[in-house]
Amino acid sequence: MNSSKRILFLVEVAILSAFAFVLDIIPFLSIKFWAQGGSVSLAMIPVFIVAYRWGLKGGLLSGLLFGLYQVAFGQPYILTPIQGILDYGVAFTVLGFAGLFAAKVQQSLKERNRGQFVWNVSAGILLGCTLRFIAHYFAGVAFFESAIDGMGIYLYSFLYNISYLLPSFVLNALVIGFLFYKQPRLLVLRTAV
DSSP, X not given: OOHHHHXXXXXXXXXXXXXXXXXXXXXXXXXXXXXXXXXXXXXXXXXXXXXXXXXXXHHHHHHHHHHHHHHHHSXXXXXXXXXXXXXXXXXXXXXXXXXXXXXXXXHXXXXXXXXXXXXXXXXXXXXXXXXXXXXXXXXXXXXXXXXXXXOOHHHHHHHHHHHHHHHHHHHHHHHHHHHHHHOGGGGOOOOOO
């Protein structure tokens, strides 16, 4: 990667990761009524944009920064080290695995193959959200010593995390698919002159 492309990469990752955090803290853009964190918001979209523009490396770095911003400037809910690492370090970083679909997303958009485009965007977002769910699930198992009466810790963590991540997946897939389809230049990399 030449120096101008590297600078563009770093700038985009930093700005879009910060934008993800901003989207998460704006009250009317984020539905937050879960007791231990979790929200339905548009906050993952900038991470997915980086992942589809720059691939796996950009996506993972953007997700990691988003998680670090949550800890540094947000209101993190951390009670144990393993829970904190899983909920903030791992869960947001793995969103970047959507970058594994970057080439396919760009190719299907270039070929104007709407079906393949929708499939590839959705598959990448589903992969990122599923991995995030797994990280939050195990953090919940590590965190919740007692769940709701009569409900085991494994079921409680599953239901708690799926209750906001499933709607988040649907919302983010719809919005990012629409964004890329209407503004395909969001996927085009340009090097600085």
